[in-house]
Amino acid sequence: MSVTSPKGFRAAGVTAGLKASGAPDVxxxxxDGPRTDAAAVFTRNRVQAAPVLWSRQAVRDGRLQAVVxxxxxxxxxxxPEGFADTHRTAEHVAQVLGISAVDVAVxxxxxxxxxxxxxxxxAGVDDAAQSLSAVGGSEAAEAIRTxxxxxxxxxxxxxxxTVGGMAKGAGMLAPGLATMLCVITTDAVTDxxxxxxxxAAATRVTFDRVDADGCMxxxxxxxxxxxGASGVEAGPGELAAAVRDVCAGLCAQLxxxxxxxxxEVRVEVVGAADEDDAVExxxxxxxxNLLKCALFGNDPNWxxxxxxxxxxxxxxxxxxxxxxxxxxxxxxxxxxxDDRSGVDLGGRDVHIxxxxxxxxxxxxxxxxxxxxxxxxxxSAYST
Amino acid sequence: MSVTSPKGFRAAGVTAGLKASGAPDVxxxxxDGPRTDAAAVFTRNRVQAAPVLWSRQAVRDGRLQAVVxxxxxxxxxxxPEGFADTHRTAEHVAQVLGISAVDVAVxxxxxxxxxxxxxxxxAGVDDAAQSLSAVGGSEAAEAIRTxxxxxxxxxxxxxxxTVGGMAKGAGMLAPGLATMLCVITTDAVTDxxxxxxxxAAATRVTFDRVDADGCMxxxxxxxxxxxGASGVEAGPGELAAAVRDVCAGLCAQLxxxxxxxxxEVRVEVVGAADEDDAVExxxxxxxxNLLKCALFGNDPNWxxxxxxxxxxxxxxxxxxxxxxxxxxxxxxxxxxxDDRSGVDLGGRDVHIxxxxxxxxxxxxxxxxxxxxxxxxxxSAYST
Numbered sequence: 120m121s122v123t124s125p126k127g128f129r130a131a132g133v134t135a136g137l138k139a140s141g142a143p144d145v146x147x148x149x150x151d152g153p154r155t156d157a158a159a160v161f162t163r164n165r166v167q168a169a170p171v172l173w174s175r176q177a178v179r180d181g182r183l184q185a186v187v188x189x190x191x192x193x194x195x196x197x198x199p200e201g202f203a204d205t206h207r208t209a210e211h212v213a214q215v216l217g218i219s220a221v222d223v224a225v226x227x228x229x230x231x232x233x234x235x236x237x238x239x240x241x242a243g244v245d246d247a248a249q250s251l252s253a254v255g256g257s258e259a260a261e262a263i264r265t266x267x268x269x270x271x272x273x274x275x276x277x278x279x280x281t282v283g284g285m286a287k288g289a290g291m292l293a294p295g296l297a298t299m300l301c302v303i304t305t306d307a308v309t310d311x312x313x314x315x316x317x318x319a320a321a322t323r324v325t326f327d328r329v330d331a332d333g334c335m336x337x338x339x340x341x342x343x344x345x346x347g348a349s350g351v352e353a354g355p356g357e358l359a360a361a362v363r364d365v366c367a368g369l370c371a372q373l374x375x376x377x378x379x380x381x382x383e384v385r386v387e388v389v390g391a392a393d394e395d396d397a398v399e400x401x402x403x404x405x406x407x408n409l410l411k412c413a414l415f416g417n418d419p420n421w422x423x424x425x426x427x428x429x430x431x432x433x434x435x436x437x438x439x440x441x442x443x444x445x446x447x448x449x450x451x452x453x454x455x456x457d458d459r460s461g462v463d464l465g466g467r468d469v470h471i472x473x474x475x476x477x478x479x480x481x482x483x484x485x486x487x488x489x490x491x492x493x494x495x496x497x498s499a500y501s502t
Numbered sequence: 503m504s505v506t507s508p509k510g511f512r513a514a515g516v517t518a519g520l521k522a523s524g525a526p527d528v529x530x531x532x533x534d535g536p537r538t539d540a541a542a543v544f545t546r547n548r549v550q551a552a553p554v555l556w557s558r559q560a561v562r563d564g565r566l567q568a569v570v571x572x573x574x575x576x577x578x579x580x581x582p583e584g585f586a587d588t589h590r591t592a593e594h595v596a597q598v599l600g601i602s603a604v605d606v607a608v609x610x611x612x613x614x615x616x617x618x619x620x621x622x623x624x625a626g627v628d629d630a631a632q633s634l635s636a637v638g639g640s641e642a643a644e645a646i647r648t649x650x651x652x653x654x655x656x657x658x659x660x661x662x663x664t665v666g667g668m669a670k671g672a673g674m675l676a677p678g679l680a681t682m683l684c685v686i687t688t689d690a691v692t693d694x695x696x697x698x699x700x701x702a703a704a705t706r707v708t709f710d711r712v713d714a715d716g717c718m719x720x721x722x723x724x725x726x727x728x729x730g731a732s733g734v735e736a737g738p739g740e741l742a743a744a745v746r747d748v749c750a751g752l753c754a755q756l757x758x759x760x761x762x763x764x765x766e767v768r769v770e771v772v773g774a775a776d777e778d779d780a781v782e783x784x785x786x787x788x789x790x791n792l793l794k795c796a797l798f799g800n801d802p803n804w805x806x807x808x809x810x811x812x813x814x815x816x817x818x819x820x821x822x823x824x825x826x827x828x829x830x831x832x833x834x835x836x837x838x839x840d841d842r843s844g845v846d847l848g849g850r851d852v853h854i855x856x857x858x859x860x861x862x863x864x865x866x867x868x869x870x871x872x873x874x875x876x877x878x879x880x881s882a883y884s885t
Contacts, residue, residue, distance in 0.1 A: 333789070
């Protein structure tokens with residue numbers, strides 16, 4: 120399912136031995152066409168892993184025929200040798216599949232700073248190529264897991280074409296620098312420019328607004344490939360909507376599976392003068408460690424929300440700020456509103472609604488609480 | 503000691519009953535002159551507590567005769583009523599001391615959003631005024647503690663004048679939105695402008711570079727008062743150096759007493775193109791939750807350092823970054839350097855040295871690790 124649900128794709132996931140656990144760790148997704156239009160977005164971190172540097176070049180011409188992904192090592196901060204490893208991986212995939220290396224994207228996830236065990240990885244590529252199947256999507260989704268407790272897949276079909284996606288990354292709370300990888304496939308007929316526009320528009324309001332711990336990865340990559348195998352030409356709006364739905368579905372799964380989290384927190388900012396203000400305010404709230412600890416403790420500490428809003432440059436007047444937590448308006452006009460003891464934080468879902476009363480724009484940021492388990496997971500990763 | 507070490511000052515700390523624990527919670531520091539030059543710096547949070555709004559006005563003319571401080575409530579986000587409470591507190595202090603309310607600064611610390619119990623507070627002011635003593639500094643320092651495990655005081659004497667200081671705030675890791683309050687006193691003869699310049703220069707490289715959890719308070723206030731009682735005129739450089747020493751000493755105590763922290767982390771950035779770059783990089787590292795968890799776990803995870811550097815706009819080339827942790831150069835030229843297993847993180851002190859190789863400027867940011875105890879303290883504060 121997932122990336123192999125659209126026509127024209129095969130995938131596989133195998134165990135190459137990169138992970139000490141013996142879990143699957145190499146995935147391959149191949150676009151058999153007839154078209155090979157492709158698009159991608161990458162981390163904005165200036166320290167970029169070798170596979171990011173490679174894939175950025177590979178997708179530049181708007182064409183990809185395959186994506187190879189490995190867990191068990193990020194191949195980041197590995198110098199020229201690390202880049203050569205990525206190049207060699209792409210060449211190997213190309214040779215096995217009879218395609219060109221510049222049509223192969225590479226994604227890696229895991230610990231930063233260590234070289235990959237190349238003989239194991241290349242043997243894994245051979246194995247994956249032999250295992251490729253039109254129903255191999257779920258195996259591929261399994262193989263890209265790191266600390267994800269489950270594989271993440273979404274499929275949507277509309278108007279004769281299908282979009283599928285898989286992702287890994289335990290909601291940016293993941294150890295290993297929150298590495299988030301995503302592959303999206305579609306059998307719609309489209310061109311690379313339209314696909315890139317759809318992907319950029321989708322990630323802007325989905326992956327870019329998941330901010331579980333504020334830490335930006337060196338490896339984040341979202342690749343989209345279109346086979347055209349449905350024969351159905353997707354209108355730009357149609358395609359964009361379907362890609363956005365798939366990204367949103369994957370984001371919800373990322374947040375729900377965030378390592379160590381006990382809450383899924385939706386920070387909704389309304390009444391902003393512009394969308395950038397709304398995003399800035401939402402992000403500031405989502406990154407406030409004191410608030411995140413309070414939520415872990417089921418404490419509707421709205422003062423910490425206001426203090427976070429106060430650190431931004433957004434347009435607002437402090438004495439007009441309203442905050443509701445799970446439907447109870449605990450802050451009205453910058454001061455105490457309804458009794459905070461009325462807020463029920465017993466469940467996993469938390470909705471923080473902030474009204475800046477400065478305009479009409481809105482944005483939503485998704486995050487998690489800050490828990491003992493987060494500290495535990497992330498203090499014991501590379502050792 | 504501390505704020506009463508310089509000549510011309512009396513202080514007191516009393517129990518007014520604001521804290522459920524029955525610990526001291528109201529402090530008063532009075533400048534008996536002959537001079538009343540004063541200066542202050544405040545939080546840059548746009549959501550400012552009532553006492554910050556008041557004290558900013560009070561110090562505008564460069565004169566203060568008293569500072570009243572309370573723990574047990576921040577009086578932040580309390581609306582016009584909260585401001586009236588602060589005003590009334592200043593008026594009461596003025597009446598009791600026979601001075602003008604506009605020469606009284608007010609500082610509060612504790613939970614955001616609740617009104618202060620004014621009858622208790624005003625009775626505490628009466629009590630404090632009656633208890634004022636030229637050796638009352640330590641009692642005042644005790645009364646401003648919230649979760650601080652010990653009072654924080656520093657005194658320095660040089661060239662015939664003395665500077666004393668007290669502070670509260672468990673290293674920005676404190677619950678209650680990290681409220682940091684500080685009172686500095688000196689018997690040097692100076693003018694308000696020189697004192698303000700000395701204070702601003704000192705806080706820029708001390709309090710402003712303590713960044714334990716990235717959360718900016720609504721109440722942060724540093725007040726300085728000069729009595730001139732030594733009769734010694736301090737040169738601007740002399741005064742600035744002494745004030746900086748006192749601030750640096752208080753910062754070291756804040757970091758050492760940070761709630762829940764097991765490490766005191768010095769992030770030193772060298773080779774920066776300019777000082778702003780060095781500060782931005784240091785702050786980004788200091789705020790990286792994944793790195794802070796790794797340090798808690800004694801894991802010299804330099805990859806997380808590089809990923810944090812990569813999120814900044816500072817001038818650097820990724821393949822020229824060097825990182826040393828506690829003297830071991832674990833990253834050289836953006837890739838693995840010496841064996842990370844050689845890093846000893848067994849003690850409390852951690853030194854992270856980052857060389858950007860982009861210039862000659864440097865900056866140091868002080869922070870802590872992210873521990874189970876931090877989560878515990880901050881998830882259980884207002885409840």
